[in-house]
Amino acid sequence: MSFEIEKKFKVLNHDLTANQLENEFKKIGTSVKMGFWWTENEDPWCIVTSDGTHKISKKNIETINKLTELKIPEEDFQFIRLRILDNKKYIITLKNKTVVNRIEQNVEYEYECEEDVFRTIAKFLSEGFYIFYYNVKTTTLFTLNDVNIELSKFNDLKNSYLEIEVTGNDKAKLEKRLDEILKLFANYPIVEEPENYNKLSRNENALALENKKLKDYSKEALKQLQETINFI
DSSP states (O other): OEEEEEEEEEESOHHHHHHHHHHHSEEEEEEEEEEEEEESSSOTTSBTTSOOOOOBOHHHHHHHHHHHOOOOOSSOBSEEEEEEETTTEEEEEEEEEEEETTEEEEEEEEEEEOHHHHHHHHHHHHTTOEEEEEEEEEEEEEEETTEEEEEEEETTOSSEEEEEEEEESOHHHHHHHHHHHHGGGTTSSEEEOOSOHHHHHHHHTHHHHTTOBHHHHHHHHHHHHHHHSOOO
8 A cells, every 4th residue: 555645737838848848857758547446336327427425335345355366455546447558468457546736645446467467357248337437548747866757648528738756655745845846846836636537527528427327428438448458
């Protein structure tokens, strides 16, 4: 387990922000992440944009552990995310998210696994769970020692977004470190964005999603996942 504390910003000028980042921080590279967020307790007939409470319960975590021999803590989580990184890395993430003073503070468990383990989990989830959000995130990654800085474009959002993140086990130290780093971005063409990407996408694509049921949205997302990694 680690704490993940991050601040997110909407980018008003992508090219200018990218240039500033390249001049001031170490560029690590780029990546493409395909992510799928799953829940067990939504009404499949509800409109996908409706506010709901997402949950992956302890009993289903127990089942995943038995199927895969992972050692995920057997407790309730808000969601489980399956992510494919650059079509070659497979990552399972479980989170309980909170926002404190407009900063995300997440308890996170993350596991990089083999393709067969990833496929097993995808198959299990596809048999009774729903994908309530999915996206494709193209990221340029920068770093400053212990700080991760991501400039990302999304398939379902018009703007780019900047994420500044610190991770570790000492929450108080992480909060202090993030406050220090944020001062370096005072002159960037960015504005604070407290909403998560799911909510941003829902708002931006409200017209296209206004009559779409969760079960249909999930089916479309599942098809994309299936086309990427065959598990059925």
